[in-house]
């Protein structure tokens with residue numbers, strides 16, 4: 001059980017600062033997921049927490065104590081990497097027990113811990129095998145098992161499932177969720193996978209270029225992204241964006257003009273906005289309503305349809321030339337080249353000012 005806190009943490013490699021000052025408190029027992037584009041500093045942040053890299057500036061605390069100078073062992077943290085380096089000449093049992101051999105645990109205690117972890121991960125039958133006799137998914141579970149047997153206060157996972165096929169990813173994801181539920185350990189998990197982030201996280205931390213863009217529950221980030229970056233990053237396919245212009249402002253709403261010429265009244269905060277300002281309207285593919293051509297002011301032509309089975313993705317070329325994406329149920333009858341109308345339900349739209357910050361009113365003030 002442990003709370004992990006970062007206070008103005010910075011990390012430089014030579015002259016390049018890759019972590020730009022991060023403040024974050026991860027509560028005891030919380031499941032935190034780091035997401036962000038490649039190179040934004042996710043792995044570096046995990047390595048700093050684990051003690052595999054030195055913090056250049058700032059403080060790292062575990063349960064209120066500064067641990068900057070503690071070795072990885074002293075921190076009570078176990079890390080699972082994307083590339084699970086198992087010892088090829090050792091059996092699964094030996095691989096899992098290896099970290100414990102040097103501890104003061106008795107043989108019996110070690111044996112018990114390994115068997116309990118193996119049971120939980122459904123690799124109990126494989127304990128006598130060598131890594132080369134295992135599938136990729138089984139090897140990854142051994143790597144997770146190796147972390148579990150150490151009974152750490154904090155688990156760090158760096159894209160642990162990215163080498164697995166789709167079905168195994170789902171299965172192992174569920175196992176990790178189960179492991180969290182049982183152990184109530186603090187977990188920090190890095191992934192590129194939206195579904196893993198949304199389903200596993202108590203809170204998601206969106207990182208960009210070594211900085212935190214937003215921290216929130218998965219649904220907070222989905223429904224109330226604080227800025228364009230988060231809006232574009234969370235959700236797949238990506239949110240559609242339209243360059244628009246402020247027409248008029250009222251106390252609790254902002255009227256904007258769409259590129260097509262249409263007008264939309266948004267429940268936005270008008271402070272700091274003025275008529276003529278450039279703003280960006282955002283709407284997710286699943287919230288765009290597709291109608292028959294002529295039923296809506298906004299029109300487009302279907303460029304391409306991607307059939308996903310449970311849904312269709314329509315790539316629609318709208319007036320002005322840009323392409324937007326709409327998600328429709330899989331049984332919707334649409335054909336490429338067809339003309340459609342588009343409706344933008346304002347309660348599902350997002351509005352961002354010219355600096356890219358959301359200007360939507362907080363939900364509690366929506367009537």
Ligand SMILES: Nc1ncnc2c1ncn2[C@@H]1O[C@H](COP(=O)(O)OP(=O)(O)OP(=O)(O)O)[C@@H](O)[C@H]1O
Pocket residue numbers: 013018036037038039040041042043044045
């Ligand atoms: N040992 C190092 N020396 C110099 N630069 C490094 C070192 N490790 C990482 N970097 C740089 O720090 C930045 C962040 O790297 P990091 O591995 O943390 O990114 P990431 O978010 O994990 O990316 P990915 O999603 O591709 O794994 C990158 O620009 C990387 O090149």
Ligand SMILES: [Mg+2]
Pocket residue numbers: 042043044158
């Ligand atoms: Mg990485």
